[in-house]
Amino acid sequence: MKKNLLVTAIISVAAFTNVQLAQADEKWDAIASTAKGQTVYFNAWGGSDNINKYVKWAGDEVKKRYGVNVELVKITDAGEVVKRIKTEKEAGRNEGGSVDMMWVNGENFRALKTNGLLHGPWAESIPSWEFVDTNKPVRKDFSETTDGLEAPWGTAQLTFIADKNAVAEPPRSAKELLAFASKNNGRVSYPKPPNFHGTTFLKQLLSELVSDASILAEPVNEESFASVSQPLWDYLDKLHPVSWREGKAFPANNAEMHQKLADGELKLSLTFNPNDAANLVAKEQLPPSTYSFGFTNGTIGNVHFLAIPFNAKAKEGAQVFANFLLSPEAQVRKADITVWGDPSVLDASKLTAEQQAVFNKRAPGSLTEVNPTLPEPHATWVGALETEWLKRYGSQ
Amino acid sequence: MLALAGICLTLFPIVPGLLWVLSPAFNSATWVELVQDGQFNSAVLSTLGSAVGSTLLALIFASLVTMWIYPGRGWSLAQKQLPLFLAFPHIAFAIGIAFLIAPSGWLARGLANLLEWGSPPQWVSIRDPYAISLTLTLAIKETWFLIWIMATLLGEQAISRQITLANSLGYSRRQVWITALFPQLLPRMGWPLVAVLAYSLSVVDMAVILGPSTPPTLAVLSWQWLTDPDDMTQAKGSAAAMCLMLLLGLLILTGRGVWWGVKKLYRNPSGIRQPGKIFKSRLLGGIPVFIPGWLSLAILLLWSVAGGWFFPKLFPASLSLKSFNNADFEPMFTALWIGIATVLIALPLTLAWLEWGSRKHHGWLYAPLILPSLPIAAAQYHVLLSINLDSTAIGVIWSHLTWTFPYMLLVLVGPYYSFDARYLCTAQALGHSRFQACLNVKWPMLIRPILAAMAVGFAVSVAQYLPTLFSGGGRFATVTTEAVALSAGGNRRVLAVQSLLQTALPLCAFMSAIVLTAWYARNRQGLK
Numbered sequence: 001m002k003k004n005l006l007v008t009a010i011i012s013v014a015a016f017t018n019v020q021l022a023q024a025d026e027k028w029d030a031i032a033s034t035a036k037g038q039t040v041y042f043n044a045w046g047g048s049d050n051i052n053k054y055v056k057w058a059g060d061e062v063k064k065r066y067g068v069n070v071e072l073v074k075i076t077d078a079g080e081v082v083k084r085i086k087t088e089k090e091a092g093r094n095e096g097g098s099v100d101m102m103w104v105n106g107e108n109f110r111a112l113k114t115n116g117l118l119h120g121p122w123a124e125s126i127p128s129w130e131f132v133d134t135n136k137p138v139r140k141d142f143s144e145t146t147d148g149l150e151a152p153w154g155t156a157q158l159t160f161i162a163d164k165n166a167v168a169e170p171p172r173s174a175k176e177l178l179a180f181a182s183k184n185n186g187r188v189s190y191p192k193p194p195n196f197h198g199t200t201f202l203k204q205l206l207s208e209l210v211s212d213a214s215i216l217a218e219p220v221n222e223e224s225f226a227s228v229s230q231p232l233w234d235y236l237d238k239l240h241p242v243s244w245r246e247g248k249a250f251p252a253n254n255a256e257m258h259q260k261l262a263d264g265e266l267k268l269s270l271t272f273n274p275n276d277a278a279n280l281v282a283k284e285q286l287p288p289s290t291y292s293f294g295f296t297n298g299t300i301g302n303v304h305f306l307a308i309p310f311n312a313k314a315k316e317g318a319q320v321f322a323n324f325l326l327s328p329e330a331q332v333r334k335a336d337i338t339v340w341g342d343p344s345v346l347d348a349s350k351l352t353a354e355q356q357a358v359f360n361k362r363a364p365g366s367l368t369e370v371n372p373t374l375p376e377p378h379a380t381w382v383g384a385l386e387t388e389w390l391k392r393y394g395s396q
Numbered sequence: 397m398l399a400l401a402g403i404c405l406t407l408f409p410i411v412p413g414l415l416w417v418l419s420p421a422f423n424s425a426t427w428v429e430l431v432q433d434g435q436f437n438s439a440v441l442s443t444l445g446s447a448v449g450s451t452l453l454a455l456i457f458a459s460l461v462t463m464w465i466y467p468g469r470g471w472s473l474a475q476k477q478l479p480l481f482l483a484f485p486h487i488a489f490a491i492g493i494a495f496l497i498a499p500s501g502w503l504a505r506g507l508a509n510l511l512e513w514g515s516p517p518q519w520v521s522i523r524d525p526y527a528i529s530l531t532l533t534l535a536i537k538e539t540w541f542l543i544w545i546m547a548t549l550l551g552e553q554a555i556s557r558q559i560t561l562a563n564s565l566g567y568s569r570r571q572v573w574i575t576a577l578f579p580q581l582l583p584r585m586g587w588p589l590v591a592v593l594a595y596s597l598s599v600v601d602m603a604v605i606l607g608p609s610t611p612p613t614l615a616v617l618s619w620q621w622l623t624d625p626d627d628m629t630q631a632k633g634s635a636a637a638m639c640l641m642l643l644l645g646l647l648i649l650t651g652r653g654v655w656w657g658v659k660k661l662y663r664n665p666s667g668i669r670q671p672g673k674i675f676k677s678r679l680l681g682g683i684p685v686f687i688p689g690w691l692s693l694a695i696l697l698l699w700s701v702a703g704g705w706f707f708p709k710l711f712p713a714s715l716s717l718k719s720f721n722n723a724d725f726e727p728m729f730t731a732l733w734i735g736i737a738t739v740l741i742a743l744p745l746t747l748a749w750l751e752w753g754s755r756k757h758h759g760w761l762y763a764p765l766i767l768p769s770l771p772i773a774a775a776q777y778h779v780l781l782s783i784n785l786d787s788t789a790i791g792v793i794w795s796h797l798t799w800t801f802p803y804m805l806l807v808l809v810g811p812y813y814s815f816d817a818r819y820l821c822t823a824q825a826l827g828h829s830r831f832q833a834c835l836n837v838k839w840p841m842l843i844r845p846i847l848a849a850m851a852v853g854f855a856v857s858v859a860q861y862l863p864t865l866f867s868g869g870g871r872f873a874t875v876t877t878e879a880v881a882l883s884a885g886g887n888r889r890v891l892a893v894q895s896l897l898q899t900a901l902p903l904c905a906f907m908s909a910i911v912l913t914a915w916y917a918r919n920r921q922g923l924k
Contacts, residue, residue: 041787041871049887073870076881082625084869091781098787098869111625186518192609249523249610252884259888263500263707265516284704285887395435395611396525 028127031316036067038317043081044103046074047255050279054333054340062324068317073099076253077196078108085117085309097311101318105304106142106196109150110379112307119308119315121148126319128326133347138303142379143217150305151322154334154342156272157294157301158200159367161258164289167267172296174208174235180267181242187267188243191257192250194386197270202385203377204300206232216377220384229385233392240393248396262286274367275341281365282338290365298372303345328355337361403749403761406797413775417622420631421638429628430635435611438525440639443614446527446607447596448647450534454592457535457685458542463573465681466550467559473682475547481540481689483902485859487879488895490605492692493533495699495888497521500707502695508708516707522606530607534599536688538592543685545588548810549581568672575665582655590648591765597647598640598768601861601876605883614640615770619862622774637771644768693899699892719889724878728897731874734789734864735857735901738796739804739850745797746804746849750812751834761805764798772798773862780867787869795863800853807852811845843916847909855902875901 042059046052052072059070075081081102088097104112112118123129123146132138138152139145162170171180181188191198207213209231221228240247244266251257257269258280271277271292280286306325308318324330331344332355348356362368420426430436465471496502499516507513522529550556555577562572603613611617614636621633699705703714749758764772776795780786785794815838823833839846861876875898882891 043870046881049890071871074873074881075870079625080623080870083623083630086625088781091778093781093784096784098871108625187515245518245520248525249520249608252609255887256884260500260516263516264514265500265707283887287704287706391434393610395438 024125027125031319032066035314035316035320037069038314039069039071040100040314040317040321041071041073041098042101042103042318042321043073043075043078043099045076045078046072047076047253048273048276048279049283050340051342057333058321058325058330061330062321066320066324068314068320070317070321077194078102078104079111079194082108082111082117085112085311086115088311089115089117094311096313097309099309100312100314101306101308101321103153103304104150104307105302106376107379107382109141109146109305109307110144112309113144113147113149117310118149119310119312120150122308122319123148123151123322126151126323126326128323131328131331131346131350132326133345135347136303136345137375138345141303141305142376142382144379146305150307151326152303152345153306153325154331154345155301155303156342157274157371157373158204158299159271159274159276159292159294160299161261161269161271161277161286161290161292161365162267163261163264163287164291165287166264170268170293172293174205174295178235178239181239184267185242186244186246187265188239189245189247189250189257189266190270191253193389195253197254197272198250199382199386200272200300201270202232202389203381204295204374205235206381206385207300207374207377208295208297209235213374216381217375219378220380222384225384225388229388232385233388236393247393258286261290273340273342275337275363277365277367278337278341278363279365282363286365288364292365292367294367294369294371296371298374300376301373302376332358335359337363337366341366400749400753403745403753403801406745406794406801407761407764409779410772410775410798413777413779414771415775416778417771417774418634418638421635423631426628426631426635430632430639433632435617436614436636438608439611439614439617439636440643442525442527442608442611443597443640444643444647446531446534446603446613447593449531450538450596451589451593453531453535454538454542455589457539458546459573459578461539461543461685462546462550463570465678467556468681469679470681473679474543474685475682477682477686477689478540478544478547479906480903481686482544483855483899483906484689484693485855485876485895485898485902486537486599487601487605487859487861487876487883488696488899489537489689489692490533490602491879491883491891491895492696493529493688494522494605494883495695495892496691497529502691502710505708505710509710513708523609525608525610527603527607527613530603530613533606534596534602538596539685540689541592542585542588545585546581549584555580566669568670570672571670579662587762589651593647593651594644594766594768597644598770600770601880604880614643615768619770622770634771637768637774640768641771644766696892696895696899699888700896702889702892719893723890723893723897725897727873727875727878727894728901730872731858731876731898731901734792734796734872734874735854735905737789737793738800738857739853741793742797742800742804742853743846743850745801746808747834747839747846749805750808751830751838755813758805758809762802765802765806769799769862773866776863777866786867787871789872792864792868792872795867796857796860798863799860800856803856804849804853807849808842808845811842815842840916841922844913847913851902851905851909854905858898858901 042055044055052074055072059072062068062070081099085097085099132152136155141150160170171177190201193199193202206229207216210216210228215228251260254269254271257266260266261269262285274292277286277290277292281288281290306322308315312318328346328351331346334340334342335344336358344359348359465474498521499519504516504519558576559572562576598615600615600619603616607613607616618633618636618640621629621636624630698712700719701715701717702712703716705712777786780791785791819837819841820833823837824830828836859876861880864872864874864877875894879891879894879898882894
């Protein structure tokens with residue numbers, strides 16, 4: 001009797017799960033068939049040739065396999081897209097918006113989420129989700145929960161680049177960086193905030209200089225902001241007089257810093273992609289003696305995501321595209337250092353040995369050491385830091 | 397009637413959009429925020445400095461050049477080079493200049509080889525805080541434009557005969573120019589100068605490439621604020637755009653006042669003949685003003701075929717056509733079809749207006765040339781958004797029409813209104829309707845100015861940056877948007893290739909205009 005009950009229970013649970021899976025499969029089939037013929041306008045940062053080429057490859061594959069057209073819309077900052085979606089919502093455009101999918105994270109995701117500008121949840125219902133490594137921080141974006149509104153695409157870590165012939169011993173902490181800048185007057189700088197590379201550099205410094213780093217995980221408190229961030233402003237007041245153009249001007253973005261590094265005008269450059277330097281060396285944009293390095297106590301790392309706006313015209317097409325981008329084939333190709341080199345969000349144990357081998361490929365210039373990853377501060381710190389920086393140094 | 401309808405469709409919808417964009421500026425709280433923002437004061441100063449400075453410098457350079465080489469062999473050499481450099485897009489020129497004078501640019505590399513520098517000097521050349529490099533580059537480009545205007549004006553016999561007359565009375569060239577010719581030329585250059593001033597005041601793409609960044613000029617700042625998600629920042633952007641328009645109005649009034657003052661002061665010129673130098677028609681005199689242009693072109697060409705080229709090498713270590721092979725030609729084709737479509741729509745509108753429109757009241761059509769382009773582009777986006785045409789090809793083409801149409805009108809209005817009316821009269825007397833007469837007689841006879849106007853319209857459409865970005869929602873990447881996006885980037889080879897493609901388009905347009913005119917006039921003596 002009991003055995004029968006147990007067996008019945010097991011069978012019914014199995015059947016129920018099968019029904020659920022079958023339902024999920026059906027739902028996905030419905031989405032995939034609606035997606036055929038749709039055109040997905042994918043708004044993504046277009047500042048890197050390699051990334052653009054990869055997205056084009058992914059678009060071509062998706063067109064071949066699922067009949068979805070993908071158009072890459074290159075943008076300089078995700079904030080513009082947030083503004084555009086917001087304007088469309090205010091103008092009453094609740095359908096047929098101009099953005100179908102966007103590459104986003106951090107404070108821009110938070111702005112989208114709090115203003116109700118996202119479609120979803122959808123991220124955990126796509127078939128590729130089963131490969132995602134949920135031990136990685138893929139459900140939180142700058143301490144804000146994603147709630148399935150965005151799907152993780154890759155990971156990033158702040159990495160510094162230098163030339164072996166000019167910099168034999170690189171600085172490996174904020175303090176060492178200041179000493180390095182003083183010895184190499186006028187050869188150190190960072191992108192002007194609110195460029196996201198510049199803001200991350202500020203966050204990196206703040207996380208090292210603040211007395212208790214855990215306060216950064218909390219939303220910023222207006223009253224305590226001044227005192228908490230004071231060490232950062234003191235540091236910058238010391239750094240700027242010995243930095244490039246005496247801190248009166250800053251490179252516009254990290255690509256400009258790479259160019260200045262190539263010419264020797266700057267001694268350090270920075271990037272989010274640990275394999276960026278390898279790509280640039282391969283394209284003869286940086287000399288072969290370039291190398292990447294991190295800080296001893298770690299540099300800020302994050303996960304970047306894909307999101308779908310609430311008024312997207314091609315919601316199903318976007319999900320099909322995102323599903324492909326999260327598939328093992330696409331993620332492995334993305335992590336291939338000769339293609340893009342962006343680390344994958346997938347669980348390596350769920351991949352074949354061949355695919356895992358791609359993750360270990362190295363090329364001259366890429367980051368060879370393993371540095372700890374520091375967590376991103378809460379999304380609200382970004383706006384506060386940018387505003388304060390502009391107030392203090394935005395006009396000279 | 398049709399003409400009026402067409403014009404209205406093109407231009408009037410912008411007005412409600414403009415009101416919507418500027419409406420946050422009517423709130424006094426916005427103005428308080430704006431003035432309190434630390435970046436505002438320096439932005440206004442650098443904007444005013446670069447705009448007034450570049451206009452004045454351009455006027456002075458153009459006057460000096462004209463005074464120096466008109467009307468000899470140097471002048472005709474200059475005239476031959478002018479079309480090339482008028483067609484040279486602002487952005488490509490600015491990028492070339494940036495390649496030249498940057499701390500790691502050609503000039504610095506030359507000096508580095510002479511003075512044995514290991515690293516680039518710590519110069520402050522491009523992106524300097526006082527916008528000097530921006531001012532000078534704008535001045536050079538506008539000098540060429542003003543020389544062209546002066547050439548058109550001097551082409552009128554009434555003026556050039558005065559030089560001969562005054563010379564025969566014993567006056568030196570310099571005296572003739574200063575006392576007789578400039579007082580006549582300058583008032584007629586009034587509106588072109590206003591257009592130049594308006595452009596310098598509201599230029600965004602050149603200011604992004606060469607202008608200061610802490611803080612940027614007011615136009616760039618306004619643009620950054622208008623594309624920010626935060627509401628207050630957006631309102632500040634609208635207020636800044638309104639500020640630009642107010643500044644322009646103020647400067648025009650100041651200019652008028654200065655001219656009135658100058659006229660009052662110099663009411664009684666003395667007729668005393670002053671000693672002067674003998675005028676030699678120097679052939680080489682036609683080159684100096686174009687040297688920056690030639691250098692800019694040369695460095696763009698070099699970068700586009702360079703392999704690895706690091707400081708302090710004066711020439712690339714290796715040459716390769718890899719950049720051209722891997723180049724993305726799509727932005728060029730996008731710019732091409734948008735330009736052609738815009739011109740094909742603007743041409744009937746222009747011709748219809750010139751033929752059937754009012755002759756006296758057409759001043760307001762030139763408004764887009766004089767107003768800052770940023771608020772207009774933002775207004776266009778809002779209008780398109782409300783009728784669901786944003787991010788479409790039609791939207792982008794419509795937004796380009798706003799600037800293409802006035803420029804084509806500008807080029808065509810002179811030859812059109814001075815066309816001998818008797819031809820049309822004769823044709824109509826022979827039984828043709830007015831439209832048929834125009835089609836078969838008038839317009840074919842005006843083929844040269846019409847083709848020139850089309851080339852100019854095409855060049856204007858290719859050079860549009862803000863309208864393509866705003867109305868196209870980022871979906872239409874033209875050579876111009878690509879060049880500006882890449883100008884702050886690391887891959888100088890790709891940037892040089894895109895700049896050259898951007899230059900090639902209007903150049904081809906001008907050359908085909910010349911070739912088509914010559915071909916059409918091959919059997920027609922009167923059209924040559």
